[in-house]
Amino acid sequence: xxxxxxxxxxxxxxxxxxxxxxxxxxxxxxxxxxxxxxxxxxxxxxxxxxxxxxxxxxxxxxxxxxxxxxxxxxxxxxxxxxxxxxxxxxxxxxxxxxxxxxxxxxxxxxxxxxxxxxxxxxxxxxxxxxxxxxxxxxxxxxxxxxxxxxxxxxxxxxxxxxxxxxxxxxxxxxxxxxxxxxxxxxxxxxxxxxxxxxxxxxxxxxxxxxxxxxxxxxxxxxxxxxxxxxxxxxxxxxxxxxxxxxxxxxxxxxxxxxxxxxxxxx
Amino acid sequence: xxxxxxxxxxxxxxxxxxxxxxxxxxxxxxxxxxxxxxxxxxxxxxxxxxxxxxxxxxxxxxxxxxxxxxxxxxxxxxxxxxxxxxxxxxxxxxxxxxxxxxxxxxxxxxxxxxxxxxxxxxxxxxxxxxxxxxxxxxxxxxxxxxxxxxxxxxxxxxxxxxxxxxxxxxxxxxxxxxxxxxxxxxxxxxxxxxxxxxxxxxxxxxxxxxxxxxxxxxxxxxxxxxxxxxxxxxxxxxxxxxxxxxxxxxxxxxxxxxxxxxxxxxxxxxxxxxxxxxxxxxxxxxxxxxxxxxxxxxxxxxxxxx
Numbered sequence: 001x002x003x004x005x006x007x008x009x010x011x012x013x014x015x016x017x018x019x020x021x022x023x024x025x026x027x028x029x030x031x032x033x034x035x036x037x038x039x040x041x042x043x044x045x046x047x048x049x050x051x052x053x054x055x056x057x058x059x060x061x062x063x064x065x066x067x068x069x070x071x072x073x074x075x076x077x078x079x080x081x082x083x084x085x086x087x088x089x090x091x092x093x094x095x096x097x098x099x100x101x102x103x104x105x106x107x108x109x110x111x112x113x114x115x116x117x118x119x120x121x122x123x124x125x126x127x128x129x130x131x132x133x134x135x136x137x138x139x140x141x142x143x144x145x146x147x148x149x150x151x152x153x154x155x156x157x158x159x160x161x162x163x164x165x166x167x168x169x170x171x172x173x174x175x176x177x178x179x180x181x182x183x184x185x186x187x188x189x190x191x192x193x194x195x196x197x198x199x200x201x202x203x204x205x206x207x208x209x210x211x212x213x214x215x216x217x218x219x220x221x222x223x224x225x226x227x228x229x230x231x232x233x234x235x236x237x238x239x240x241x242x243x244x245x246x247x248x249x250x251x252x253x254x255x256x257x258x259x260x261x262x263x264x265x266x
Numbered sequence: 267x268x269x270x271x272x273x274x275x276x277x278x279x280x281x282x283x284x285x286x287x288x289x290x291x292x293x294x295x296x297x298x299x300x301x302x303x304x305x306x307x308x309x310x311x312x313x314x315x316x317x318x319x320x321x322x323x324x325x326x327x328x329x330x331x332x333x334x335x336x337x338x339x340x341x342x343x344x345x346x347x348x349x350x351x352x353x354x355x356x357x358x359x360x361x362x363x364x365x366x367x368x369x370x371x372x373x374x375x376x377x378x379x380x381x382x383x384x385x386x387x388x389x390x391x392x393x394x395x396x397x398x399x400x401x402x403x404x405x406x407x408x409x410x411x412x413x414x415x416x417x418x419x420x421x422x423x424x425x426x427x428x429x430x431x432x433x434x435x436x437x438x439x440x441x442x443x444x445x446x447x448x449x450x451x452x453x454x455x456x457x458x459x460x461x462x463x464x465x466x467x468x469x470x471x472x473x474x475x476x477x478x479x480x481x482x483x484x485x486x487x488x489x490x491x492x493x494x495x496x497x498x499x500x501x502x503x504x505x506x507x508x509x510x511x512x513x514x515x516x517x518x519x520x521x522x523x524x525x526x527x528x529x530x531x532x533x534x535x536x537x538x539x540x541x542x543x544x545x546x547x548x549x550x551x552x553x554x555x556x557x558x559x560x561x562x563x564x565x566x567x568x569x570x571x572x
Contacts, residue, residue: 021371028368029359101355107321108349109372109420110341265323266282 013114013257021111022119023126025102030127041084041131045076045138052199053142063201066231073144074230075198077135077153078160078222084131085124085161086189089168090181093120097172103264113264117257121165128161129154139230147232156229159245160222166252167218173259196220197227221245270297272424272455273318277327280313287313289479290327300446300456302466302473304558306566309476311459312352315426318457319347331424345373348422350413352429352459356401362388362412363397366419373420380419387415391445407438414445425449427458431465443468463558477566487558495560500530500539503550515542524568531556 030037053069060068096102107113133154139145171184195205196219202210213220221241228238273295280288288310295301303311316322317329320340329336331343357365363384370380388394391411396404404412410430417425427446431439446469450456460466466473467487474484483490491497502508504526512519512530516538520531532538539553 018372024371025357025368028364029357032359100358101351101353102357104321104351104353105355105357105369106372108319108344108347108351109369110344110374111372112341265321 010254011258012254013118014112015115015118018111018115019118019122022106022116023123025106026120026123027126038134041080041134042138045080045135048072048076049139049142049144069142070144070146070231071227072199073139073142074153074227075223076139077132077157077230078196078219078226079193079198080132080135081128081157081160081222082164082189082192082219085128085164086168086184088127089120089124089165090172090175090184091178092124093169093172094175094178094181096120097264113261114257117169117260118253121162121169121253121256124165124168125158125161128164129157132157132161145230147230149229149232149234152229153226156222156225156245159249160218163218163245163249163252166249166256169256170252170259173256173263192217192219197223218245218248271295272297272332273301273457274330275314275327276329278314278317278324278329279326280310280317280322281325286479288317291476291479291481293474293481293484295455295457297455298450298453299471300450300458300469302470303457303459303476304461304463304466304473304562305459305476307461308478309566310479311476312428314476315428315457315459319349319426320344345420346422347424347426348417348420349426350410350417350428350430352432354409354413356409356412356416358401361398361400362393362404365401365412366416369416370419375420383419383421387418390418391415392441407434407441410434410438410442411445414442418449422454424455424457427456429459429461431460431462439465463562467558475562475565482565483561490561491556491558494564495531495556496533497536497556498532498539499554499556499560500532500542500548501550501552501554502528502530502548504528505549508548511546515546529560531560 049069049072052072057068057072062068063071103113103116106116136145136150136153140150167188168184171181175181195202195209195213196217197213198219202213202220205213221244224241225238225245228234271294273293275291275293278288278291279286291310291314303314305311313322317324317336318331320331320336320343324337331339332346334343336343357368360368366384366387367377367380370383375383385394388397391414393408393411393415396408401409401412414427414430417427425446430446431442434442443465446456446458456469458466458469470487472484472486473490474481475490476482483494485493504523505528508528509521509523512521516530516532516534518533522529522531530539543551543553
């Protein structure tokens with residue numbers, strides 16, 4: 001509690017099994033409204049596949065030897081990962097922190113604030129896992145999963161979901177109000193949605209933007225890994241994507257917990 | 267009873283930037299008593315109790331609960347404390363029953379035991395009929411009662427109540443008071459903050475009055491009343507003559523003008539005002555018992571704080 005500001009942002013959080021109590025709380029809320037929760041991840045990919053895959057795809061030549069609809073299918077899974085955890089840990093966490101005072105209620109028990117935030121992050125990752133698995137089911141129904149390696153996609157979903165949750169939680173920690181989430185939404189999420197190799201290969205972009213996309217965009221790496229797994233096309237440069245995800249995730253995980261501590265423990 | 271110190275603060279200080287919210291205070295809270303923190307808004311009451319239940323780090327000084335230092339043993343201390351906060355932070359997505367069950371889980375209470383305690387507590391705060399109702403359909407009074415029940419789910423030795431009856435109707439207030447008295451009989455130590463002086467007088471064995479982060483007075487309610495405002499207060503309609511006449515009739519009288527009324531305080535025993543009124547009939551005179559509110563206003567002044 002009495003450390004200098006420079007080191008405090010990367011203090012390793014002390015976590016215990018109590019993290020799961022927070023996770024269970026969020027899960028319980030989710031299960032109460034599961035019927036409406038399952039609808040968007042089920043319908044959205046169907047719309048994209050119809051509009052972009054069949055519609056636009058009719059005008060697009062094959063990409064890397066794959067039909068357009070097959071090219072975008074794994075990207076839809078990845079986009080679901082991004083959206084579900086990012087919005088869970090921005091708007092969702094902000095409501096619980098600021099309006100519902102849920103965090104205040106929990107830290108009056110033996111659960112610590114660090115554990116509350118970690119639980120929120122794990123829940124965000126879980127939502128990515130759940131929603132992207134639904135999308136996976138949809139593209140499977142459309143016959144767009146040629147490789148059994150797709151079984152590894154949920155694992156990727158959880159790791160990438162944890163990363164998007166952590167990045168989101170950093171914004172939550174520094175946002176004065178919910179309107180401020182417009183900034184990360186439009187400056188971070190929308191660009192990623194469009195230029196992370198989702199609807200066309202990033203090689204089609206100018207060199208500088210390609211570099212930015214590869215250095216800063218978690219979605220670029222998520223899409224690359226998921227596409228390889230769904231199509232069963234493993235290449236060596238996938239290692240770079242994997243290492244990037246595995247290295248950056250813990251950094252933001254720790255950073256977001258510390259930023260939230262700074263915001264909430266005065 | 268006043269033997270074992272359960273909560274002890276030594277030179278306790280809390281700063282938020284430049285603002286000194288709690289300024290070097292000392293107090294002891296004994297096991298089994300009901301201890302009150304009184305003071306105007308911004309006096310430092312809530313800040314102090316948040317340090318006691320380990321959600322706010324100290325700036326300096328020492329604070330122990332059951333012999334454990336709050337900066338080291340937060341988890342252990344929180345296990346033995348129940349907290350009913352000022353604001354409603356119930357989980358709006360859950361029913362009454364589920365709120366308590368989820369809260370029990372944070373304390374590692376096994377499910378069957380949590381169910382038993384939940385049913386019992388809902389009976390205790392008379393919410394058993396609202397068991398399956400979503401929180402938003404509860405009245406303010408019901409929410410307060412549920413928050414009280416939630417604070418008891420871990421069978422705490424210390425119960426912290428931050429303004430437990432603010433905004434409640436008299437029926438709900440009396441019910442909460444009854445429950446607090448019941449808990450005291452079971453040996454629970456109660457620490458409460460309140461703006462209601464009648465509440466403090468009703469419930470507290472001892473209290474402290476804080477202002478601007480400092481303790482300005484402490485003691486038993488009855489002792490404080492006697493010490494600062496005597497036994498009785500005379501209220502009369504405002505009149506120039508009265509203010510001149512009074513000091514002559516009653517030597518030690520302290521006179522306070524409150525809008526169109528004059529409050530007269532004395533250190534003399536009961537009956538002195540009645541005797542005086544027989545000799546000098548003041549307009550709209552009324553004799554009443556001195557109370558804690560008189561003490562509070564005398565010590566903290568009548569000026570608004572916000």
